[in-house]
Amino acid sequence: MEKTTLTKSLDENAVQFIELVKGLNQSEFEDNINDKWSAGQDLVHLIKVLRIVNIGFTLPKPILRVLFGINKNDSRPFEDLRQVYKNALEGGAKAPTIYIPKPVSYHDKERLIQKYASLNKSFIEKLNNHTAFELDSYRLPHPILGKVSLRELASFTSFHTAHHFDLLKSKLAHLNN
Numbered sequence: 001m002e003k004t005t006l007t008k009s010l011d012e013n014a015v016q017f018i019e020l021v022k023g024l025n026q027s028e029f030e031d032n033i034n035d036k037w038s039a040g041q042d043l044v045h046l047i048k049v050l051r052i053v054n055i056g057f058t059l060p061k062p063i064l065r066v067l068f069g070i071n072k073n074d075s076r077p078f079e080d081l082r083q084v085y086k087n088a089l090e091g092g093a094k095a096p097t098i099y100i101p102k103p104v105s106y107h108d109k110e111r112l113i114q115k116y117a118s119l120n121k122s123f124i125e126k127l128n129n130h131t132a133f134e135l136d137s138y139r140l141p142h143p144i145l146g147k148v149s150l151r152e153l154a155s156f157t158s159f160h161t162a163h164h165f166d167l168l169k170s171k172l173a174h175l176n177n
Contacts, residue, residue, distance in 0.1 A: 003130075006127065007124045007128060009158040010120060010123065010124055010154070011120070013161040013165065014120040014161055016165055017046070018117060024109075029109055030104065033172075034174060036171055038103070039168055039171075040105070040106070040108070041102075042164045043112050043113070043116060044102075044112060045099055045164070047115055047116050048098065049099060050120060050123055050157070051119060052098075053123055053153060056150075056153070064138040068138070068139040070138070070139070071136060071137055071138065071139050075135070075152050081152055082159045084145060085145060088145070093144045123157065135150045136149050140153050
């Protein structure tokens with residue numbers, strides 16, 4: 001996926017998620033539905049992911065090369081990555097402990113929304129500061145996908161937000177029925 005398409009996707013998916021969360025009442029924001037995370041916990045999970053991704057995208061290139069090697073393959077297409085991730089989830093893959101959110105209070109909703117929006121904006125800026133060559137050459141580790149190119153990680157971050165948006169819509173539909 002081209003950088004402009006990636007940044008547009010990251011922005012649109014974040015806006016869509018934020019708009020959904022903004023409209024939630026206290027119960028919808030705080031309650032766990034079907035033993036799944038609450039909407040607030042989904043939001044905190046996305047914040048945790050973006051914090052780590054932002055750090056990874058600021059590491060100096062020589063550090064990335066030494067720690068994670070150079071990507072010798074083409075970056076996988078968006079759909080291929082998404083399918084690998086979905087297959088891993090269906091196979092029982094779970095978020096590592098550092099990404100698992102604690103219960104979240106409705107009173108923190110606005111602050112968390114602002115934090116998420118700010119981190120997503122920062123990530124898009126960092127993504128835009130990388131050349132196409134850098135996005136395809138340098139790698140970072142992903143807990144489920146293994147070592148991925150920066151472009152693949154940006155693609156993952158976009159569809160990960162869409163994934164949580166879809167999960168939240170489904171949970172809310174169940175709650176409101």
